Amino acid sequence: METAMKTTSSHNWDHNVVLSVEHLTMRFGGLVAVNDLSFNVGRGDITALIGPNGAGKTTVFNCVTGFYKPTEGRIVMRHGAGFQAEKIEALTRTGRQYDDDGDDRVFLLERMPDFEISKRAKVARTFQNIRLFGGMTALENLLVAQHNPLMIASSMTIGGIFNLPGYRKARAEAIDFAAYWLEKTGLIDRADDPAADLPYGAQRRLEIARAMCIRPHLLCLDEPAAGLNPRESTELNELLQYIRQDHDTSILLIEHDMGVVMQISDHVVVLDYGQKIADGSAESVRNDPKVISAYLGVDEDEVEAVEETIDQAIREAEEHEPDSDKGGKS
Amino acid sequence: MTAAQNTARMAESVKDAAIAAFLVAVLGFFFFALRTDIGTGGLDLTYRWGLWLIAIAITFGVRLALNLFVFKAAKPITSGIKITVPSGVTSVVGRFLGPVLLIVALCLPFILMALFPNRDRQFIDLAILIMTYVMLGWGLNIVVGLAGLLDLGYVAFYAVGAYSFALLAQYFEIGFWTALPLAGLLAAFWGIILGYPVLRLRGDYLAIVTLAFGEIIRVVLLNWYEFTGGPDGISGIPKPSFFGLEFSRTGGFADFFGLDYDTIHRFIYLYYIILVLALITNFVTLRLRKLPIGRAWEALREDEIACRSLGINTTNTKLTAFSIGAMFAGFAGSFFATRQGFISPESFTFLESAIILAIVVLGGLGSQVGVVIASVVMIGGIEILRNLGFLKEIFGPDFEPTQYRMLIFGLAMVLIMVWKPRGIISSRNPSAVYKERKKISSDMVAQGEGH
Numbered sequence: 001m002e003t004a005m006k007t008t009s010s011h012n013w014d015h016n017v018v019l020s021v022e023h024l025t026m027r028f029g030g031l032v033a034v035n036d037l038s039f040n041v042g043r044g045d046i047t048a049l050i051g052p053n054g055a056g057k058t059t060v061f062n063c064v065t066g067f068y069k070p071t072e073g074r075i076v077m078r079h080g081a082g083f084q085a086e087k088i089e090a091l092t093r094t095g096r097q098y099d100d101d102g103d104d105r106v107f108l109l110e111r112m113p114d115f116e117i118s119k120r121a122k123v124a125r126t127f128q129n130i131r132l133f134g135g136m137t138a139l140e141n142l143l144v145a146q147h148n149p150l151m152i153a154s155s156m157t158i159g160g161i162f163n164l165p166g167y168r169k170a171r172a173e174a175i176d177f178a179a180y181w182l183e184k185t186g187l188i189d190r191a192d193d194p195a196a197d198l199p200y201g202a203q204r205r206l207e208i209a210r211a212m213c214i215r216p217h218l219l220c221l222d223e224p225a226a227g228l229n230p231r232e233s234t235e236l237n238e239l240l241q242y243i244r245q246d247h248d249t250s251i252l253l254i255e256h257d258m259g260v261v262m263q264i265s266d267h268v269v270v271l272d273y274g275q276k277i278a279d280g281s282a283e284s285v286r287n288d289p290k291v292i293s294a295y296l297g298v299d300e301d302e303v304e305a306v307e308e309t310i311d312q313a314i315r316e317a318e319e320h321e322p323d324s325d326k327g328g329k330s
Numbered sequence: 331m332t333a334a335q336n337t338a339r340m341a342e343s344v345k346d347a348a349i350a351a352f353l354v355a356v357l358g359f360f361f362f363a364l365r366t367d368i369g370t371g372g373l374d375l376t377y378r379w380g381l382w383l384i385a386i387a388i389t390f391g392v393r394l395a396l397n398l399f400v401f402k403a404a405k406p407i408t409s410g411i412k413i414t415v416p417s418g419v420t421s422v423v424g425r426f427l428g429p430v431l432l433i434v435a436l437c438l439p440f441i442l443m444a445l446f447p448n449r450d451r452q453f454i455d456l457a458i459l460i461m462t463y464v465m466l467g468w469g470l471n472i473v474v475g476l477a478g479l480l481d482l483g484y485v486a487f488y489a490v491g492a493y494s495f496a497l498l499a500q501y502f503e504i505g506f507w508t509a510l511p512l513a514g515l516l517a518a519f520w521g522i523i524l525g526y527p528v529l530r531l532r533g534d535y536l537a538i539v540t541l542a543f544g545e546i547i548r549v550v551l552l553n554w555y556e557f558t559g560g561p562d563g564i565s566g567i568p569k570p571s572f573f574g575l576e577f578s579r580t581g582g583f584a585d586f587f588g589l590d591y592d593t594i595h596r597f598i599y600l601y602y603i604i605l606v607l608a609l610i611t612n613f614v615t616l617r618l619r620k621l622p623i624g625r626a627w628e629a630l631r632e633d634e635i636a637c638r639s640l641g642i643n644t645t646n647t648k649l650t651a652f653s654i655g656a657m658f659a660g661f662a663g664s665f666f667a668t669r670q671g672f673i674s675p676e677s678f679t680f681l682e683s684a685i686i687l688a689i690v691v692l693g694g695l696g697s698q699v700g701v702v703i704a705s706v707v708m709i710g711g712i713e714i715l716r717n718l719g720f721l722k723e724i725f726g727p728d729f730e731p732t733q734y735r736m737l738i739f740g741l742a743m744v745l746i747m748v749w750k751p752r753g754i755i756s757s758r759n760p761s762a763v764y765k766e767r768k769k770i771s772s773d774m775v776a777q778g779e780g781h
Contacts, residue, residue: 065639119641127639133632135775136625137760137768143622144629145640150622157650160621161614171762179764191764196774214641 011281013042013267017083018250019064019123019218024073026059026274033059035274037073041218041267043081046244046251048261048282051271052294057254058128060271061222064252065125066114073110077121079217080104119148124216126207128223128254134196138187138206141195142178145213150174181209185239201232205239212243219243221253225260233257237264262286270294343397351390358385427699435461435605439598454597458604458669460709462662465608467689467701468615469658474687475696476615476624477651478631478778479529480537483544484686486524487517487656489678491663493551496564496673506570506668510661517660520547521653529648544683552675563674567667572599600669607665611658612698618654620761627651628696628761631778685709692746694753695777703754707746712739 019041026034034056041047049057062068064075076088080103088106091099098107098120107121117123133141143150153170154160160167182188185205190198195206204224211219224240225233237260243249255261261268261282268285270278272294278285285291292307293300363382366373434441442453466488473481494513498504504512524543531539551558558564569577576582577596584591618624626647629637637644667673689708693700715735750756756772 067635067638114638115641115643118639125639127636131633131636131639133629133636135632135758135770135772136628137762137764137770139762139764140625140628140760143762144625144637144642147622147626147629147640147642154621154623157618157621157623160623161617163617175762175764182764188764192760192766192768194770194774210640 011042011267012045013040013047015083016043016081017041018043018078019252020076020078021060021064022074022076024060024063024075025071026056026063026068027071033274034063034070034271037271037274037276039269039276039279041250041252043250044244044248045266046240046253046264047267047269048265049252049254049269049271050256050258050261051277055271056274057271058222059274061125061220061252061254064109065123065220066109066112066117070110075109077107077109077117077123077218078104079106079122118214118216122215122217123220124211124214124218125220126204126211126222126224128226130200130203130207132195132203132207132210135194137192138182138195138198139175139178139191141206141210142181142213143174145210146174146177148214178213181212184242185209186235201228204228204232204236208239208243212247212249216249219249219251221251221255223254223256225255225257233260236260240264340398343394346397347390347394350393351386354389355382355386358382431699431702432609439601443594451594451597454594454601456710456713458597458601459713460705461601461604461608462666462669463686463689463705463709464702465604465611465662465665466659466686467693467705468608468611468698469655469662470686470690471693471696471698471701472615472618472627472658473651473655474690474778476619476631477627477648478695478776479648479651480540480778481652481655482537482541482680482683482687483524483547484540484655484659485678485680485682486544486547487521487659488663488666488682489547489551489675490517490520490656491660492667492673492678493558493564493663494660495664495667496567497558499568500564500566505568506664510664513664514657514660517663518653518657521656522649525649525652526645529645529652541680541683544680548675548678551678559674561674561676563672563676565672567671567673569596569671570599570603570668600665604662604665604669607661611661614654615698623647623650625761632776688743692743692753694750694755694757694772696758696775697753697755700753700755707742708739711742715739 017040020038021040022038024034024037025032037056037060049060051057059068063070063073074092078084082104084104084106087099087104088108091106091108096108097111097116099105100107100120107117109117109121109123112121118125133144136144150170151157154167155164179188179191182191185202185208187198187202187206187209190202195203198206204227208219208221208224211221221240225236228236240251240253241264244251253265265282268278268280268282269276270285270288270291277290277294278288280288289300289303293303296303296306298306359382362385363378365376365378367376368374438457439450439454442457443450446453466484470481470484473479473484491513494516495504495506495509498509498512499506524540528536528539528543552560554560571577572583575586577584577593577599580591582591583589583595583599589595619628626637626642627650629640629642630644630647630651634644637647666677670677685708689701689704692708693702693704712735715738746754752772757769758772758775760767760770
């Protein structure tokens with residue numbers, strides 16, 4: 001696995017950061033959904049945000065992508081390398097939303113409206129309950145994602161009405177780009193079928209393809225493996241690996257399927273009751289007693305006892321049914 | 331089928347028809363058999379047994395015939411009856427319907443003159459009216475059909491267009507052709523002004539507030555007496571000229587082309603103006619659908635949150651839909667003003683909005699040809715129902731057919747919506763194609779806000 005290549009430098013997320021969430025707090029009335037949360041997403045990493053139900057994962061996502069305005073805190077998106085601490089501090093003081101001079105663009109996401117986050121900061125997202133344009137074809141879905149460049153190419157519709165050559169060229173390129181992603185997600189044969197007609201797994205892939213059509217720097221996936229069968233899950237892992245390697249896109253994902261998380265994540269952040277309880281490589285998080293206790297729903301010092309009981313139960317079950325299926329443990 | 335079965339079915343059918351006839355007898359007793367007239371010192375009661383018996387007989391006969399020959403069963407089959415057309419036929423019809431309708435529309439005045447030499451003026455006038463509604467339907471289709479924003483106050487923009495031209499003509503003596511673009515711009519401008527606060531609302535609230543805005547415009551026109559003339563309206567609105575030629579008895583269009591003066595020239599001219607305006611609306615709508623803005627409208631109808639996650643500024647996108655729809659209503663409004671020569675707030679009631687919306691919904695949301703068919707059926711149908719004189723032959727001289735006009739019309743609408751719940755043309759054409767163009771069934775297409 002390519003995590004081996006990355007071990008030369010200590011942790012990517014400590015020095016090459018694409019997104020940093022700083023002291024994020026989100027309150028809904030009296031309910032504190034996220035409390036003083038800070039974490040970094042390394043450039044080119046696959047970062048998983050995990051935690052029990054109701055831990056505040058989706059709230060963090062909605063803050064990052066602008067669907068919620070955070071109560072407190074700062075969310076910084078960087079297109080250039082390094083921390084650019086001075087530039088960000090200066091930007092924070094001016095009250096502007098972003099600084100897009102040159103290649104080292106920085107964005108303060110908590111100040112930007114949702115569509116600007118996608119349009120300028122290039123943060124794409126998918127949804128827990130798939131949100132495709134069901135009555136439009138797969139191809140049209142991907143063309144909608146290229147709305148902003150196409151609007152400019154059609155000179156804000158005026159050039160498009162007269163079908164000027166500049167727009168015709170941009171349109172052909174947009175269709176080619178969409179076809180590229182349909183190819184990559186194995187949907188090219190269904191390009192002209194309405195999205196609502198596709199099977200569930202294909203809809204999940206189409207939503208990822210659509211998000212990739214905004215050419216994002218950061219792709220946020222909300223439970224991409226939910227409802228997928230094991231084979232589709234493996235294909236998804238391959239797709240995500242491909243996206244991060246060949247498209248210079250960092251990935252932040254929420255996932256409940258620990259198989260997926262442990263296999264592909266470089267970096268895992270664990271939330272419980274809106275607070276970060278662990279942050280590190282997949283391996284270190286897996287063995288963290290705090291994480292285990294949060295998932296089992298018991299106190300930290302009871303973890304060993306509970307695990308002992310579970311192991312014993314499994315052994316007993318196996319003795320009773322010696323030829324039960326081998327792939328059952330996860 | 332054996333003879334025994336046939337006899338049994340016959341008996342069942344007769345029994346079923348008898349039950350239906352009995353129900354008509356009971357229900358019809360008060361409607362047909364008894365009649366009260368205001369007489370001296372109270373009401374006079376008269377009996378019309380003949381009419382009552384005829385109704386019962388018709389019910390029995392028709393029900394029996396239906397059971398025997400249409401349903402081919404003892405009782406009417408209420409489900410599973412579909413009017414199926416072979417798929418080859420529909421695709422041929424689909425391909426040629428548009429061009430055929432266009433050719434018919436282009437030749438219509440001359441067809442009408444040839445077919446009905448005595449009533450040509452009336453029919454061309456009706457064609458103009460239908461074409462106005464086609465244009466309004468196409469304009470509203472952008473807002474409701476494509477962007478999925480239920481607008482119950484569309485007539486407000488029609489009124490803005492009409493009053494823009496009427497007032498410009500009254501105060502500045504501006505002619506139709508100069509006022510037409512101005513009226514469109516003013517209506518679009520009002521679309522933006524009204525749209526900005528309204529479009530933040532969602533669902534039913536959007537529908538209610540657009541309805542209120544439609545009424546506000548009408549009430550303002552009604553009460554601002556010094557400026558708009560209030561309920562008296564504005565009269566003497568100038569007629570459009572043909573490249574500077576008036577349609578007058580002397581020295582106008584007829585003299586210039588060496589024709590005999592005939593008032594029908596102006597009707598034909600008006601017809602072609604509204605035809606061209608409507609075709610422009612259609613062309614622009616069809617082009618916009620294939621452009622990123624049109625796709626964004628449709629995406630907005632499907633899922634607004636997903637749109638925002640893809641970097642689409644939903645407020646601006648909704649505003650463009652609202653204002654472009656309003657602009658076409660403005661054009662249609664100024665045409666209406668010049669055709670009538672007189673406008674008053676009475677022409678812009680909620681009923682107009684409802685009719686235009688009904689045209690769009692009956693035609694099928696987002697379908698251009700559907701709007702044409704629905705306009706012909708709705709507007710033409712209402713007019714044809716005015717001429718139901720032949721029913722007097724059947725029901726006697728006391729029968730007043732025009733009273734049943736709206737009843738028959740409402741029934742027809744209910745039937746269409748039962749038969750085709752998503753409108754007459756209920757499939758969607760994709761705006762971009764990779765390999766093969768496939769029609770998208772309306773079950774998958776979302777309807778948008780407020781439906």
